[in-house]
Amino acid sequence: MTDTRENDDGMPPEADAVTCTGLSYAFGGSKAVDGLDLTVRSGEVFGLLGPNGAGKTTAIRCVTTLLPVPPGMARVFGHDVATDRMGVRRLLGYVPQQLSADASLTGRENVSLFARVFDVPRRERAGRVAQALEAVGLADAAERMAGTYSGGMVRRLELAQALVSAPRLLILDEPTIGLDPIARTGVWEHIMAVRAASGMTVLVTTHYMDEADQYCDRVALMHQGRIRALGEPDRLTDDLRARLGGDSAPTLEDVFRDVAGSGLDDGGEFRDVRRTRATASRVG
Numbered sequence: 001m002t003d004t005r006e007n008d009d010g011m012p013p014e015a016d017a018v019t020c021t022g023l024s025y026a027f028g029g030s031k032a033v034d035g036l037d038l039t040v041r042s043g044e045v046f047g048l049l050g051p052n053g054a055g056k057t058t059a060i061r062c063v064t065t066l067l068p069v070p071p072g073m074a075r076v077f078g079h080d081v082a083t084d085r086m087g088v089r090r091l092l093g094y095v096p097q098q099l100s101a102d103a104s105l106t107g108r109e110n111v112s113l114f115a116r117v118f119d120v121p122r123r124e125r126a127g128r129v130a131q132a133l134e135a136v137g138l139a140d141a142a143e144r145m146a147g148t149y150s151g152g153m154v155r156r157l158e159l160a161q162a163l164v165s166a167p168r169l170l171i172l173d174e175p176t177i178g179l180d181p182i183a184r185t186g187v188w189e190h191i192m193a194v195r196a197a198s199g200m201t202v203l204v205t206t207h208y209m210d211e212a213d214q215y216c217d218r219v220a221l222m223h224q225g226r227i228r229a230l231g232e233p234d235r236l237t238d239d240l241r242a243r244l245g246g247d248s249a250p251t252l253e254d255v256f257r258d259v260a261g262s263g264l265d266d267g268g269e270f271r272d273v274r275r276t277r278a279t280a281s282r283v284g
């Protein structure tokens with residue numbers, strides 16, 4: 001029997017979270033995103049991977065409505081980003097690379113600010129703010145100024161800001177850049193716990209291949225504005241292993257080097273973090 005139920009946004013429940021069809025964006029004459037075809041399924045953790053300059057942030061900014069694209073190129077749960085910007089924005093939580101936490105406010109005040117900006121109903125605000133802080137492990141630090149937080153705590157605070165509007169799609173642009181390995185694991189553990197509890201879809205950009213391998217259901221490998229490979233991390237590495245033969249044990253980074261070819265070095269190394277966020281020092 002056909003399922004005729006609709007969500008609050010009037011879309012059928014099975015609509016994919018993100019659909020990009022020939023998504024392109026140019027700065028002047030230079031194409032940053034060049035014909036991206038991509039589907040992020042509802043409920044999955046999807047990683048958009050690539051070195052500096054691959055076009056990840058530009059693609060994300062098109063999907064979040066921050067950069068204008070023509071109709072038909074990108075949809076969020078069926079809403080066209082060009083013709084239904086508010087419909088799209090209501091469904092999104094977005095954590096950009098740039099800092100969004102205010103050092104002179106407490107953790108709770110920072111999240112409350114977002115609750116007001118995102119129009120969380122007044123009577124629900126305090127509860128939702130507390131819930132978001134709890135979800136990222138900051139309940140005990142909620143009354144401290146954000147300027148006293150570590151880099152990992154600031155990143156989790158930004159996650160709480162995005163979660164307070166209970167988005168169906170959480171978009172994170174390089175959520176762990178500039179953090180030490182322990183803080184990176186902490187951020188991911190909270191992302192995965194929230195996703196497990198809420199079933200929300202997560203779209204994340206990263207150039208840390210190991211994180212994508214560990215946490216993403218599917219990944220797209222992006223280079224010079226185009227997707228070079230797409231699939232489950234294990235499937236991508238298995239395919240390369242089958243091609244290489246012998247005792248090879250390729251990683252996702254090997255898959256990337258294989259599909260990107262020699263052009264990879266033109267676009268920067270994965271570990272060449274040009275714009276390390278240095279979160280703690282900048283917010284303090």
Ligand SMILES: Nc1ncnc2c1ncn2[C@@H]1O[C@H](COP(=O)(O)OP(=O)(O)OP(=O)(O)O)[C@@H](O)[C@H]1O
Pocket residue numbers: 027031032050051052053054055056057058059274
């Ligand atoms: N505002 C802008 N004006 C001009 N060119 C830009 C602008 N933003 C990005 N670009 C260019 O577009 C291309 C893609 O950049 P983008 O930031 O999307 O890549 P990225 O994969 O997110 O890399 P990074 O991890 O460094 O942010 C790069 O060549 C970049 O120099």
